[in-house]
Structures are given as structure tokens and as C-alpha cells.
Amino acid sequence: MSAAVEHRVLGRPAGPVRLLIVDDSEDDAFLVCAELTRRGMAVHHRRVDCDFDMAAALAAEPWDVVLSDHNMPGFSSLAALDVLKSSGLDLPFIIHSGEISDRQAVSAMYEGVDDFIAKGDYDRLLPVIERELRGLHARRAVRQADERIRELVNFDVLSALPNHNLFCTKVGDWIADAGAQAAGAVLVVDVDRFMRINASFGYDTGNVILRQLGERLAAGLAADVMLARLGSDRFGVFLPGVVEREQAEIAARWLLRAFEQPFMKNDIELFLTASVGIAMVGGDGADVFELLMNAEAAVARVKCQGGNGVRCYDRAMNAASAERLTLEAELRHAVERGELRLFYQPIVDPDGTVRAAEALVRWQHPEQGLLAPDRFIPLADETGLITEIGAWVLTEACYQGRCWHDAGHERFRVSVNVSAVQFGQPRLLETVREALRGSGFPPACLTLEITESSLMSDVESAAGMLRSLKNMGVRIAVDDFGTGYSSLSYLRRLPIDTVKIDKSFVRDVSNNGEDAAIVRAIIALAHSLGLGTVAEGVETAEQEATLRREGCDSFQGYRYGRPVPAEVFVMGTVPG
Structure with a gap:
């Protein structure tokens, strides 16, 4: 529901309805706005009469409704509808014309027009606009809910980084698309003894440090490198195109630089270290789940040796992990x-x-x-x-x-x-x-x-x-x-x-x-x-x-x- 409709229906103050009018007559556009205003709907409008100006208007400002004449010199309502579709915007499109037959109007609705109203029928125009705005509001609410669900499914709420689910999906798709030529490395970064922070200073402090750490790890990463928070105090990094273990180790040691400077809590310096495990695409795993599992096995080996280091996976770790379990x-x-x-x-x-x-x-x-x-x-x-x-x-x-x-x-x-x-x-x-x-x-x-x-x-x-x-x-x-x-x-x-x-x-x-x-x-x-x-x-x-x-x-x-x-x-x- 647009702001003006909320004002009209719910009785609370709001801004005007933003109306993009496609019409070759300035007088007709002015008259529409005047009549809608007289009937209680505040209106902000802009008039266009060609495809170029309409496309520019749609790109320049947010709109609530498109109100279009049917026949104009060199332009028409169906051509205007095509411009709207090309923009990718979801806006109600209403034909407001005195020169359209019922057959043409019905045909236009099959093309995607939401309604048609004869010029001068303002008593009908107002409720139609309100109806379409309510529908627009409902669709936007659904899209926002869908987007929020997508964020919850794919992104970590604390750090705003991709989560375990999205990391696996993206890396899995990349490996599948690359096929036999796939080359890269999966790194798992696990903070050493992080529970001491939560136990000593509380989970709020721990969360602040994890957000800072995510920002530090992300700083300087190339655009094609994927960073994700896998859960708790573990982060995942995917390095596409890396062929040699030495390259991956260099990248891992660069990530450890994020821990060189202390984290601050009420003027207290908190020093952290991390253990990094590396698994190479192909040699250490055929899919993302196997790569993550093996990188975590390498992390476990680093931690057994005191942490604060880097280790590449080797197959002997699997036997040790099974024995350990x-x-x-x-x-x-x-x-x-x-x-x-x-x-x-x-x-x-x-x-x-x-x-x-x-x-x-x-x-x-x-x-x-x-x-x-x-x-x-x-x-x-x-x-x-x-x-x-x-x-x-x-x-x-x-x-x-x-x-x-x-x-x-x-x-x-x-x-x-x-x-x-x-x-x-x-x-x-x-x-x-x-x-x-x-x-x-x-x-x-x-x-x-x-x-x-x-x-x-x-x-x-x-x-x-x-x-x-x-x-x-x-x-x-x-x-x-x-x-x-x-x-x-x-x-x-x-x-x-x-x-x-x-x-x-x-x-x-x-x-x-x-x-x-x-x-x-x-x-x-x-x-x-x-x-x-x-x-x-x-x-x-x-x-x-x-x-x-x-x-x-x-x-x-x-x-x-x-x-x-x-x-x-x-x-x-x-x-x-």
C-alpha cells in the first residue's frame, strides 16, 4: 500500500502517490492530478511522451503507478508497457484513454496491462489506483519476506558473510562447472581457544570480535575469492585457480596476519591466534564437503601441535581422525x-x-x-x-x-x-x-x-x-x-x-x-x-x-x- 493510500485508508500522514503519466497532453496530465488531489489523494507526477523519456524517468526515480494514454503521436500504451517490462520494475500499469475499444482494452490486459479506464471517469480511477497500490504493497511484502528468507538461509546474521550453506553451494557449483580442469584450494580458519573470550568477557564481546575478524580477513581478498563464516569461530576461504600447495600456504599465512594486531575490549588488548587447514581441489577431495572435511582434519592437526599455524591435508590424517572418533x-x-x-x-x-x-x-x-x-x-x-x-x-x-x-x-x-x-x-x-x-x-x-x-x-x-x-x-x-x-x-x-x-x-x-x-x-x-x-x-x-x-x-x-x-x-x- 503506498503512502497516500495508507493516509486515505488508515488515516495517518504520509507522502504522495508517485504517478508516472505517459501522455502527449500536458493539460490532460494536469487535470488527472488535480482531480485525484480534489478527491483526497496527494500526487507527485511526471509526464513523458516517448520511450526514451519514459526509460529515463523509470531509471531516475521510484514510482508507484504508471498511467498511460493509448494513442499518442509516435508512441502507444503497448509500447510504453514494453518499456516498463524492459526496466524490470514491478509497477501497476493502467491505461487511461478515451480512444480505446473494449476489444483493444481486453487484448492489452492479456499483454500485462492491469486495468483500463476511460478518460474523465475519475470516480473509477481513484479506487482502481488504490486497489493496484494495495496489490503492489502485497507483492513487495512477499518479495521482502522471500529476500529475508534467502538471507537467513545463505548469510551469517552476525558477520553478514556468506554462511556454510552458501559457501558449499557456490564452491560446489564452481567445481561442477570447471569439471576436470578445476583447480583451487579450500581453507578453514579456526580461532584458537576462542571460548576463553566468551567465558571471560561474555558473548557480546565475542560477537564483536568475530565481526571485526570477518572484516580483517576480507580486507585485501581478491574479488573472486570467497570468504564465509562456517559457524562459531570458524571461517572458510575458497581460492579458485590455485594449483600448488605452496600458493595456498602463502595465502593462508597472509590470512594469519589478521591476528597480528590485538583486538580491543575496554582498552584491554586481546591477542588471538588461529589454526589454518588447507585442502586442494582434486587431490584432496572431489566435492566441497570432502574438501571441508579434510581441511578441518588439517586444522585439528595444527591444534594438536599448539595452534597458530598452517597445515596442508594429507591422507594419513583420515586414519588418525577415524581412530580419534x-x-x-x-x-x-x-x-x-x-x-x-x-x-x-x-x-x-x-x-x-x-x-x-x-x-x-x-x-x-x-x-x-x-x-x-x-x-x-x-x-x-x-x-x-x-x-x-x-x-x-x-x-x-x-x-x-x-x-x-x-x-x-x-x-x-x-x-x-x-x-x-x-x-x-x-x-x-x-x-x-x-x-x-x-x-x-x-x-x-x-x-x-x-x-x-x-x-x-x-x-x-x-x-x-x-x-x-x-x-x-x-x-x-x-x-x-x-x-x-x-x-x-x-x-x-x-x-x-x-x-x-x-x-x-x-x-x-x-x-x-x-x-x-x-x-x-x-x-x-x-x-x-x-x-x-x-x-x-x-x-x-x-x-x-x-x-x-x-x-x-x-x-x-x-x-x-x-x-x-x-x-x-x-x-x-x-x-x-
Whole structure:
């Protein structure tokens, strides 16, 4: 319904009906407008009388109705109708003429004319225009709805980029059209650890960053390159015509430049990285779905290696992916089937007395045998199963600790690792509380080991969680210290008790001056802050001797014992 009709029918103010009059008589055009105005319809009009002027008018302004005389010198209503059809516009076309027979009028309507009215019959002209405007409004509403549906089906609402559906359709069509000559590359860009942004700053901030990232990725891409948001924090890129993997890798590394500059949140700099997987058309897949699947397999391999890199797909990844899916399905049942085992590795004092043990989980796989943590813990982290596994480990370790206390080792301590995923969940507090309450194990004898990188990813949140844990009475150790990007002076803001020196520094501490200096500095600074130290990965007498000279408080490693089940764990003093 046009603005004027809304005013007439609904009684609210609106603009005039825009009327394009095709007539060779200026007087007749003026009279039509005057009569319509007198009857309550505000009109804006323009008169044309040839095909050139009509085409120009249709291109220059938006119109609501075309009102055309039938016979004009060198022009006619049917010729005017052809001009309208050529323009591609959907506008009501009404013949307003005193020189047209009924047969001609009916024939014109078969050609697409909406109605015909004799000149001077203004009482009929007004309702016909209103009727046609209502029909025009209804058609436009349907088209707008269809367009909105098309946008929802094919475009991502957040970034306004093509979505997964449109990406697959366009790339699939391109591959089909190119046939055997098809050459190109599909890239999947997956933001590393993006959930930390949502968890720390909220989904609104995450959405803002994703929009900015879409703009950064799009900047500088050639017109024939397709960029899409595939979902969540994953983007897809199609590079047509790329033949060599080296070309695709160069393009992928260019995309990583979008992450070089920080994203801003309330004057806080947020640095992100991404993993990029590449699949080549033809060699790595015959259709877009296979190419995407294989590019994502390459992404997964990059993430397993720490992220922030580029990897091309190779066929060996498929076997690894299938094995991974099978392992994930089996891991989901490992706890309920009782397949997990806890092993304990001694932590000794300088006099060789075993004062504590670290609980380390193993998986007694029914077919593959005893699996070390590196075979399934990363998978548990990715799938969220680590929460359930971590709760089981904590409960079992506390019960075992209580058993040792009941056997006469009242002050013996047990250490349990807490994953980054667990540490980021408020549920951890309740899990620890339930494990201590259910087992009766003293909180002061439980040490929770949290990696340095987990603490540094969001220091303020980490400080709050650590304070809550300390209020329960448990001890806190920073695991793998030295491998992250913090310093002890920074960590003094956190309520911790112990620093565990990473084994990568201990390995060559007796023959590498740089590693020895790092270990010496860690121990000295830890003691200045009142923190204890534990050296991990001690295997030789030379390593132990160096660590003793530097004043390290405790030692852990194969020199004192490998991880073993509780029933064969030996208390007392280890041999020198």
C-alpha cells in the first residue's frame, strides 16, 4: 500500500502517490492530478511522451503507478508497457484513454496491462489506483519476506558473510562447472581457544570480535575469492585457480596476519591466534564437503601441535581422525566401566623421605592396554569429558590419601592435576568440596596442581578461584613453571604455595649453564616469596646434586620411582 493510500485508508500522514503519466497532453496530465488531489489523494507526477523519456524517468526515480494514454503521436500504451517490462520494475500499469475499444482494452490486459479506464471517469480511477497500490504493497511484502528468507538461509546474521550453506553451494557449483580442469584450494580458519573470550568477557564481546575478524580477513581478498563464516569461530576461504600447495600456504599465512594486531575490549588488548587447514581441489577431495572435511582434519592437526599455524591435508590424517572418533566414543564410557586407573609417583624431600605423591591417571583400555595420559587427556579436554574424568581422579585420590592416613602415614600429601577446562568452571569448587567431605581427607594434605598457562590466561578470574580453594584449606602448586609467559613477581598476586620447575629445565641443569641459571633464579625468587619448590623430571644423581646446591625443596622423577598403582607404592625413604 503506498503512502497516500495508507493516509486515505488508515488515516495517518504520509507522502504522495508517485504517478508516472505517459501522455502527449500536458493539460490532460494536469487535470488527472488535480482531480485525484480534489478527491483526497496527494500526487507527485511526471509526464513523458516517448520511450526514451519514459526509460529515463523509470531509471531516475521510484514510482508507484504508471498511467498511460493509448494513442499518442509516435508512441502507444503497448509500447510504453514494453518499456516498463524492459526496466524490470514491478509497477501497476493502467491505461487511461478515451480512444480505446473494449476489444483493444481486453487484448492489452492479456499483454500485462492491469486495468483500463476511460478518460474523465475519475470516480473509477481513484479506487482502481488504490486497489493496484494495495496489490503492489502485497507483492513487495512477499518479495521482502522471500529476500529475508534467502538471507537467513545463505548469510551469517552476525558477520553478514556468506554462511556454510552458501559457501558449499557456490564452491560446489564452481567445481561442477570447471569439471576436470578445476583447480583451487579450500581453507578453514579456526580461532584458537576462542571460548576463553566468551567465558571471560561474555558473548557480546565475542560477537564483536568475530565481526571485526570477518572484516580483517576480507580486507585485501581478491574479488573472486570467497570468504564465509562456517559457524562459531570458524571461517572458510575458497581460492579458485590455485594449483600448488605452496600458493595456498602463502595465502593462508597472509590470512594469519589478521591476528597480528590485538583486538580491543575496554582498552584491554586481546591477542588471538588461529589454526589454518588447507585442502586442494582434486587431490584432496572431489566435492566441497570432502574438501571441508579434510581441511578441518588439517586444522585439528595444527591444534594438536599448539595452534597458530598452517597445515596442508594429507591422507594419513583420515586414519588418525577415524581412530580419534573411535577413541572418543570409548572414552565416554571409560569412567562408568571402571577402566580408569590412578598411579602415584613419589615426591621426596632432600633427605630422601617420601612426603607426598602425585596422582596420575591411566586408562586400562580393553583392547589397547594401559594408555598414558597424553593419549587421551587432550581428547578429554577438547570434548569436555575432562570434567567428569577430573572429578573421578580427585575423588579417588582423596580416598587413597585417607587410606594411607589410616595406615599410619597421617601427614602424607597427595597432589592432583587440575586441567585448564576444569579450572575455568565454578563447578570445581563443589567437586573439591565433595571429594574432601566424602573421603574425610584433610584439606591441608591435598595439593591441586594448576599449569602456569591456565593461571595466566585470565589472572583476575584465576585469583578469585584460587582464593576460594585456599579458603577450603587446600594447597596450590603451579605446574610446569617456566614454560609460560609469567614471572614469579607477577604470580605473587596469586595465593599459591609451591612452584614446580618444569622438567625441560631440569633435563640439562647439570651441563647447561643457561638452564642452570634459570633454575637458580626460579628457586631464589620462589624462596624470597615464601614459596616451596619441586623439581620435576629428575633422573640422574648429577641433576639431583645440582638442584640440592641451589636449595630446591623437593624432587620428583624416575630417579625416585615411576608412577605405580597404590597397592605397590612404597612409603619411607628412597635409596640414594
